[in-house]
Amino acid sequence: MPKTFALIAHDDKKAAMAEFAAAHEDVLSRFELVATGTTGGRIMEACPKLKVKRLKSGPLGGDQQIGAMIAEGHIDALFFFVDPLSPHPHDVDVKALTRLALVYDIPMACNRATAERLIGTF
Numbered sequence: 001m002p003k004t005f006a007l008i009a010h011d012d013k014k015a016a017m018a019e020f021a022a023a024h025e026d027v028l029s030r031f032e033l034v035a036t037g038t039t040g041g042r043i044m045e046a047c048p049k050l051k052v053k054r055l056k057s058g059p060l061g062g063d064q065q066i067g068a069m070i071a072e073g074h075i076d077a078l079f080f081f082v083d084p085l086s087p088h089p090h091d092v093d094v095k096a097l098t099r100l101a102l103v104y105d106i107p108m109a110c111n112r113a114t115a116e117r118l119i120g121t122f
């Protein structure tokens with residue numbers, strides 16, 4: 001059974017996420033991928049080889065959906081490029097998601113520098 005990665009990026013970090021995914025397209029293509037709605041669309045535009053299951057957009061519940069998948073044991077790593085310089089209306093959902101990643105001890109990369117190191121471990 002292939003492992004599943006969750007990919008999420010705040011608006012100011014979506015370009016970085018698309019670049020990251022394109023740089024690691026071959027590695028990512030070996031895994032099941034889920035993403036919040038807009039992030040998933042950007043990744044698929046940048047990476048024709050990747051099939052990404054798109055959930056709801058973050059502010060409309062996508063972060064919560066990924067949190068639920070973590071709680072149910074369906075996520076093996078979380079790549080969440082967080083923008084620490086902008087306010088987000090769904091900040092409580094972001095916090096709930098990162099909290100569940102901590103509760104369930106899921107490898108979590110919240111910036112590109114960490115993501116580059118984490119992806120190298122798979």
Ligand SMILES: O=C(CO)COP(=O)(O)O
Nearest residue numbers: 036037038039057058059
């Ligand atoms: O808001 C997000 C993460 O908190 C991301 O959602 P989108 O990928 O739909 O923009």
